[in-house]
Amino acid sequence: EVQLVESGGGLVQPGGSLRLSCAASGFTVSSNYMSWVRQAPGKGLEWVSVIYNGGSTYYADSVKGRFTISRDNSKNTLYLQMNSLRAEDTAMYFCAKRYSGSYRYYMDVWGKGTTVTVSS
Amino acid sequence: VLTQSPATLSLSPGERATLSCRASEIVSTYLAWYQQKPGQAPRLLIFDASNRATGIPARFSGSGSGTEFTLTISSLEPEDFAVYYCQQSSNWPPITFGPGTRLDIK
Numbered sequence: 001e002v003q004l005v006e007s008g009g010g011l012v013q014p015g016g017s018l019r020l021s022c023a024a025s026g027f028t029v030s031s032n033y034m035s036w037v038r039q040a041p042g043k044g045l046e047w048v049s050v051i052y053n054g055g056s057t058y059y060a061d062s063v064k065g066r067f068t069i070s071r072d073n074s075k076n077t078l079y080l081q082m083n084s085l086r087a088e089d090t091a092m093y094f095c096a097k098r099y100s101g102s103y104r105y106y107m108d109v110w111g112k113g114t115t116v117t118v119s120s
Numbered sequence: 121v122l123t124q125s126p127a128t129l130s131l132s133p134g135e136r137a138t139l140s141c142r143a144s145e146i147v148s149t150y151l152a153w154y155q156q157k158p159g160q161a162p163r164l165l166i167f168d169a170s171n172r173a174t175g176i177p178a179r180f181s182g183s184g185s186g187t188e189f190t191l192t193i194s195s196l197e198p199e200d201f202a203v204y205y206c207q208q209s210s211n212w213p214p215i216t217f218g219p220g221t222r223l224d225i226k
Binding site for chain 1: 150152154156160161162163164167168171173174205207209210212213214215216217218219220
């Protein structure tokens, strides 16, 4: 079964750091485009970052320079390193796999999410 | 930028639902629809404007191209009451979502 499981969320003070993990099963992370998408409490979806199978990475302007997406092929796991955290980064963070049935970018496998709260 | 209307739609089971998504620039047919229920991750319903994703019931259909798109649910089932988001995949990254339409039970 294709599955994604996020972990690593928690409460952190403004300016702090956190690393999120997304463990994949049933498919190979390094062979796919993988994204992080977040959702602030009561708000809509916001794309955060993507890593391509070739290793290229892209970020939303709101997190550029503060967040880093990466993967560990040996662990089949995706990561999001979040530094200089702000209150507005408070959200549920989902990892998601690109849908392979289209040449465009859509996401068909999602984890259940992990909650990040930035507060003093 | 994607805009969705209405923000909230109140209907009864068995009724037809029509949700709209408008793009500020032409996105061809590179648009998807997702359903999200409380406490759950989004689920891909429609991709490339009109194609149902695997396992999605036939009562869900998508249409449109250019800047105007529609998600139609032909006859609402109780499990269809949720929030629906559109997402464009024309000029990416960045990937962008609409603000969502909440479909409530009347």
